[in-house]
């Protein structure tokens with residue numbers, strides 16, 4: 001049985017990746033320190049003989065007994081309010097954490113895939129964003145802690161590839177959503193859905209003309225899986241190119257949830273990217289991948305998940 005280490009396993013994407021790799025017949029070692037993750041995302045795996053869990057902060061030396069064939073490094077705060085709250089940990093997990101995992105991959109002769117992000121493009125001046133765009137990041141702005149950690153992560157990964165001949169993969173993930181997102185993680189989908197469920201107004205930051213392109217988690221996991229087993233070492237965008245303004249999106253959510261909430265406008269956070277849409281030509285060509293789940297279907301599944309949360313969890317999520 002091939003053995004895979006997944007960091008950030010108790011998080012949103014990490015837990016879905018654990019499920020996928022187990023379903024594909026791998027032995028999965030999940031690692032997390034729960035800084036933004038949740039036990040309930042992996043509870044269903046704890047009795048599985050092909051899964052083990054290690055509670056560990058990957059910014060400290062990472063050691064695994066036995067052989068390892070693959071590593072997926074997904075540990076990192078991912079939502080703006082998380083990484084603004086824990087900026088130093090965010091920088092450390094992208095830099096020191098990635099260094100530790102690259103070292104482990106080298107020691108075990110394992111292939112490693114690291115989770116990068118569309119944030120490496122910053123507030124992009126090129127639209128849509130293709131992998132050849134170098135980005136427009138404010139290094140010293142509040143979001144810089146995340147963006148620059150991820151840019152460093154890409155650089156050190158390429159250095160291990162070039163200098164040590166390590167087998168590396170880099171996925172640039174664009175806004176991905178679905179069940180197991182934390183209702184209070186501040187990202188726009190849980191924020192709007194939580195507000196709709198609690199009967200609150202939906203908070204639009206700025207005038208809502210900024211755009212995002214939302215990818216359903218199953219499509220994202222499929223893209224990542226294909227990339228891991230491709231032979232391509234340079235970054236690949238994985239996301240859904242269907243772009244929408246945040247204002248239009250708020251009204252879409254009101255319609256979907258069947259509520260009669262209003263929208264309210266709040267200040268736009270500093271350096272909030274004004275537009276974002278992945279160019280996925282490379283993923284299409286290289287991986288024969290494109291997203292299959294449209295926004296209506298994906299949002300419905302996600303809303304069903306949030307609706308299933310207890311009253312207590314819903315209240316806990318109020319800002």
Ligand code: NAD
Pocket residue numbers: 007008009010011012013014031032033034035036037038056057058059073074075076077078079093097115116117118172173174175176177182
């Ligand atoms: P998440 O917050 O749900 O999951 C991240 C997990 O990493 C959490 O369980 C957290 O406890 C864990 N973690 C953080 N620091 C750690 C450390 N030092 N040691 C061990 N565990 C640690 O976020 P997510 O949305 O699942 O994102 C996962 C990865 O994907 C991140 O690297 C993120 O940057 C990347 N990403 C996600 C998106 C998205 O839209 N979801 C977009 C771009 C990139």
Ligand code: UDP
Pocket residue numbers: 079080175186187188189191192203204205206210212246268269272273
């Ligand atoms: N946003 C918003 N209201 C909220 C939360 C977010 O209008 O309650 C906006 C945010 O300013 C950004 C977009 O929604 O323009 C997406 O935000 P998110 O935090 O989900 O992701 P990111 O900015 O990292 O793409």
